[in-house]
Amino acid sequence: MASTKTGAQGGRRRPTVADVAREAGVSVATAGRALGDYGRVGDALRDQVRAAAARLGYSPNGVARSMRSGGTRTIGFVGVDISNPYFATAMRGICDVARKEGYEAILANSDDRLDIERAAVKVLLEKQIEGIVVAPNAVIDVGHLQRAQELGVPVVLLDRHSGVLDADSVVIDNEAAAREAVSHLLRLGHRRVGMLLCVDPSESPELVRRAGTGRLEVHGAARPSIDRIRGYVAAMDQYGAPTAAELIRYTVVGEAAHLEREAEALLDLPDAPTAVFAADNVATQGLFTAVRGRGLGIPDDISMVGFDDLDWTTLVDPPLTVVAQSPMDMGRIAAERLFARIKGDDSPGERIILPTELIVRSSAAGRDAVHTA
Amino acid sequence: MASTKTGAQGGRRRPTVADVAREAGVSVATAGRALGDYGRVGDALRDQVRAAAARLGYSPNGVARSMRSGGTRTIGFVGVDISNPYFATAMRGICDVARKEGYEAILANSDDRLDIERAAVKVLLEKQIEGIVVAPNAVIDVGHLQRAQELGVPVVLLDRHSGVLDADSVVIDNEAAAREAVSHLLRLGHRRVGMLLCVDPSESPELVRRAGTGRLEVHGAARPSIDRIRGYVAAMDQYGAPTAAELIRYTVVGEAAHLEREAEALLDLPDAPTAVFAADNVATQGLFTAVRGRGLGIPDDISMVGFDDLDWTTLVDPPLTVVAQSPMDMGRIAAERLFARIKGDDSPGERIILPTELIVRSSAAGRDAVHTA
Numbered sequence: 166m167a168s169t170k171t172g173a174q175g176g177r178r179r180p181t182v183a184d185v186a187r188e189a190g191v192s193v194a195t196a197g198r199a200l201g202d203y204g205r206v207g208d209a210l211r212d213q214v215r216a217a218a219a220r221l222g223y224s225p226n227g228v229a230r231s232m233r234s235g236g237t238r239t240i241g242f243v244g245v246d247i248s249n250p251y252f253a254t255a256m257r258g259i260c261d262v263a264r265k266e267g268y269e270a271i272l273a274n275s276d277d278r279l280d281i282e283r284a285a286v287k288v289l290l291e292k293q294i295e296g297i298v299v300a301p302n303a304v305i306d307v308g309h310l311q312r313a314q315e316l317g318v319p320v321v322l323l324d325r326h327s328g329v330l331d332a333d334s335v336v337i338d339n340e341a342a343a344r345e346a347v348s349h350l351l352r353l354g355h356r357r358v359g360m361l362l363c364v365d366p367s368e369s370p371e372l373v374r375r376a377g378t379g380r381l382e383v384h385g386a387a388r389p390s391i392d393r394i395r396g397y398v399a400a401m402d403q404y405g406a407p408t409a410a411e412l413i414r415y416t417v418v419g420e421a422a423h424l425e426r427e428a429e430a431l432l433d434l435p436d437a438p439t440a441v442f443a444a445d446n447v448a449t450q451g452l453f454t455a456v457r458g459r460g461l462g463i464p465d466d467i468s469m470v471g472f473d474d475l476d477w478t479t480l481v482d483p484p485l486t487v488v489a490q491s492p493m494d495m496g497r498i499a500a501e502r503l504f505a506r507i508k509g510d511d512s513p514g515e516r517i518i519l520p521t522e523l524i525v526r527s528s529a530a531g532r533d534a535v536h537t538a
Numbered sequence: 539m540a541s542t543k544t545g546a547q548g549g550r551r552r553p554t555v556a557d558v559a560r561e562a563g564v565s566v567a568t569a570g571r572a573l574g575d576y577g578r579v580g581d582a583l584r585d586q587v588r589a590a591a592a593r594l595g596y597s598p599n600g601v602a603r604s605m606r607s608g609g610t611r612t613i614g615f616v617g618v619d620i621s622n623p624y625f626a627t628a629m630r631g632i633c634d635v636a637r638k639e640g641y642e643a644i645l646a647n648s649d650d651r652l653d654i655e656r657a658a659v660k661v662l663l664e665k666q667i668e669g670i671v672v673a674p675n676a677v678i679d680v681g682h683l684q685r686a687q688e689l690g691v692p693v694v695l696l697d698r699h700s701g702v703l704d705a706d707s708v709v710i711d712n713e714a715a716a717r718e719a720v721s722h723l724l725r726l727g728h729r730r731v732g733m734l735l736c737v738d739p740s741e742s743p744e745l746v747r748r749a750g751t752g753r754l755e756v757h758g759a760a761r762p763s764i765d766r767i768r769g770y771v772a773a774m775d776q777y778g779a780p781t782a783a784e785l786i787r788y789t790v791v792g793e794a795a796h797l798e799r800e801a802e803a804l805l806d807l808p809d810a811p812t813a814v815f816a817a818d819n820v821a822t823q824g825l826f827t828a829v830r831g832r833g834l835g836i837p838d839d840i841s842m843v844g845f846d847d848l849d850w851t852t853l854v855d856p857p858l859t860v861v862a863q864s865p866m867d868m869g870r871i872a873a874e875r876l877f878a879r880i881k882g883d884d885s886p887g888e889r890i891i892l893p894t895e896l897i898v899r900s901s902a903a904g905r906d907a908v909h910t911a
Contacts, residue, residue, distance in 0.1 A: 237665070238665075239644065239665065246630070247620070247626050247629050247630050247633065248623075248626055248627045248629075248630040248866075250621075250623060250626070253620050253621055253623070253626035253629075254621045256620050256621075256626075256645065257619070257620050257621040257647065260620065260645060260646070260647055261647075264646075269644050269645075269646060269658075269661055269662070269665065270644065270645060271612065271642050271643065271644050271645075272629065272633060272642075272643060272644075272645050273633070273637075273642060274630065274633055274634075285642075288642055289642070292610070292611075292612065292642065450849060450853065453853060454853065457853075475850075476823060476850065477849065477850030477853055477854075480823065480826060480827065480830075480850055480853070480854050481850070481853050481854050481855070482854070482855045493621075
């Protein structure tokens with residue numbers, strides 16, 4: 166797990182739990198437990214942490230606050246859609262950690278719409294939840310999340326990073342993951358490689374087009390879909406494969422039925438791609454369905470790499486080569502960060518990058534093999 | 539949708555919203571809206587309902603209570619496991635209705651364990667949620683749910699009916715659904731038909747065995763798994779196919795990995811079944827995986843019918859014949875019933891039976907076809 170410091174709270178001089186943890190040579194979670202006097206911490210360790218706190222002049226009030234306040238013991242999760250297995254599994258991870266901490270979780274589905282997300286956060290704050298995990302629709306328009314922080318309600322971002330918000334985020338390296346997937350296809354000899362994905366309605370066709378031609382300057386963080394397009398373009402450039410707007414097909418989130426149509430448009434191109442990277446789990450299903458519907462063989466007629474290691478990708482024939490990530494870990498770690506914050510950790514926001522893995526199965530084959538088949 | 543009156547609150551003499559609805563000739567939901575003065579009700583309809591209320595001496599205080607009280611506007615859903623698509627989709631239905639009503643939903647996973655369910659309900663009550671949708675672990679041991687009702691917190695059961703609790707339940711006819719699935723296999727000429735399913739840890743092997751031999755007397759309601767076994771036995775009996783304990787294989791919920799082993803045991807019987815009914819979505823996946831692992835062809839070597847129309851069942855080759863139900867509708871309707879109760883409807887609990895459908899695809903073939911293949 167890589168970890169990058171972001172944000173800029175350097176102006177604060179009051180020592181934090183993280184400072185105490187560093188001074189004592191223990192984890193932030195352990196320091197939080199020792200200072201807050203809850204959970205299991207050995208006596209020696211507790212003394213060690215408290216001595217470090219005394220050296221730094223740390224005041225434990227912040228940590229003990231939520232332990233004593235009898236808060237609502239409720240956190241919120243604003244996900245995109247619980248009926249998407251990615252978010253359902255993340256929710257399971259969040260719930261498991263919450264229960265261990267004696268908390269419960271309220272769920273809100275944003276359908277990746279900023280207006281719904283804003284309203285959900287407002288309602289959660291009215292309900293006095295003690296922290297929010299959110300898969301934010303926008304990476305820049307985060308005023309509603311800043312407001313939560315100002316009210317003392319910690320926010321942890323899941324799946325998406327914001328360059329604006331000083332908050333922990335638990336993400337994957339979308340650009341690198343896409344680059345690896347597309348490089349796999351290119352190394353097999355494919356040059357005409359298509360891409361299929363869901364984008365947010367706020368991502369204008371112009372933005373997607375510019376990302377597709379590599380002429381997109383992104384300041385700070387971008388959304389996963391844009392980062393995946395950048396990874397695709399980077400791989401194509403590296404292998405000298407020409408990119409073209411017609412090769413990148415997308416539909417907006419919530420219009421999954423359209424994906425099949427976009428996939429068909431890709432397959433029907435006069436100079437059709439010999440391989441396609443489906444850059445999210447909805448696109449993976451849409452592509453697989455469209456290829457089957459056209460009566461094409463995988464990988465004999467067309468190679469594909471999908472995204473997300475959902476159960477079904479190993480049940481189909483052939484089993485799919487996919488980029489795997491762990492939404493369960495993502496949910497768990499996001500919740501763990503949230504509880505560290507609830508317990509008083511006010512160190513600058515961290516970007517926690519979880520690993521992805523290209524799982525090679527049988528849906529992508531070499532161009533030579535295709536020609537001789 | 540069939541609807542059966544259950545429960546026994548006949549002793550109450552105070553007219554209910556249901557009484558008013560009947561008197562006014564409108565639905566309970568419409569009567570609730572008219573009496574509570576919320577939502578869209580035409581003026582004429584409102585007058586009609588209010589006149590009926592006046593005739594019966596109905597006092598609208600109960601209805602108006604939650605509208606005025608500024609309650610927590612939070613409901614709870616105690617499901618088995620949100621990472622199971624069945625419960626994730628039901629949760630989506632619940633959330634959609636809750637949002638429309640201006641409420642949010644807290645999620646708890648019980649892992650089908652009564653102790654966890656009891657603790658979750660206790661916590662939800664402490665949080666002063668206004669109603670609970672629960673997929674109850676036990677159909678008889680429901681003291682914790684009765685306590686919620688006594689505290690004025692309505693309870694709606696999802697997926698499972700209780701013969702003890704006077705509460706609405708939203709279920710399917712599990713016995714009829716299983717009977718239809720197994721009859722389909724028997725009509726194709728199969729006589730040696732196996733069954734694979736998940737059961738609750740509290741369902742002793744003895745109970746399952748007795749259900750399998752048709753010698754299980756169930757007083758009141760049974761759990762879906764037991765009802766599905768009864769449906770299997772009923773079909774086998776009707777077609778004169780001999781049942782045997784060795785043909786019914788199961789594992790307890792939460793040990794899905796064991797299902798594959800049970801499926802393999804079924805396939806390895808000296809007199810192996812020619813067809814298997816997988817009676818839940820976890821069993822369907824376990825059976826499919828085991829059959830593939832054995833290198834057997836579906837339906838040439840073995841026929842199968844699964845349960846739940848999950849996306850993957852149409853992506854695999856061959857697409858699976860399954861018993862389809864709608865967890866989205868189940869969640870929605872359960873939440874709608876819950877809000878009717880929150881708004882004051884105190885008519886006796888209803889059992890709402892949603893339809894199931896046997897979707898015939900290509901995973902089950904006739905015995906003759908098998909022999910000549």
